[in-house]
């Protein structure tokens with residue numbers, strides 16, 4: 001009987017668990033809405049239920065459970081510092097609790113670092129030792145691989161690309177700073193910028209009351225709506241500014257961009273490449289990547 005591990009993606013909206021074989025192939029997957037409560041108990045119960053579903057077939061003994069979570073954390077010690085979208089996890093020892101509930105080894109990882117490691121193992125940056133992975137979801141996540149290993153830093157918080165400042169007087173960010181990349185290139189920023197620009201584009205098809213999703217703004221932009229085209233130009237411009245800085249500091253071989261808002265690629269890739277070419281020492285390959293179930297990194 002083949003060995004499996006359990007892999008999980010805990011997002012602000014959805015919880016996905018899968019049994020994976022040693023080659024990285026998905027044997028079974030299960031999904032549910034992320035339950036919200038006063039503490040981590042509801043999340044732990046949901047994880048147990050989905051894990052049991054993934055292991056229903058007899059003989060499947062998982063070796064370990066790896067869970068990607070949207071948190072600033074120390075993955076090696078399993079310590080969660082802050083989870084802006086799931087504050088019930090702030091400061092919690094989720095790792096020990098899951099270990100005692102599931103009876104197997106548990107490894108927690110920041111979701112963007114997990115994406116970078118996954119792309120490096122089996123995805124778009126496979127075969128490259130030095131890569132950067134940027135996920136455009138509700139927020140902007142980042143993972144950096146240098147010399148084949150994730151760059152973590154002494155506290156484990158390295159790679160927070162979404163909180164690079166690209167506009168010093170820009171909008172306030174949840175991290176306490178201003179004008180972070182996340183305030184311009186995330187799905188929530190796309191919606192905010194569209195609302196801000198509406199008075200300047202009275203002929204736009206974007207209507208605040210009826211449109212609340214970034215994907216709708218992309219559809220309008222793809223059809224030529226000037227407001228929505230301008231929103232994605234800004235997404236690309238600010239992304240390009242941040243990437244150029246990363247290229248000059250880290251000299252990566254490849255940059256992978258994924259997450260739900262990467263669906264706007266056609267509209268933001270041009271302005272992004274322009275900024276990189278203008279500002280970086282040498283333009284690397286910039287690849288677009290989607291997880292199999294698009295939106296897996298959207299939370």
Ligand SMILES: [Zn+2]
Pocket residue numbers: 162163164173174175176177178180182
């Ligand atoms: Zn920030």
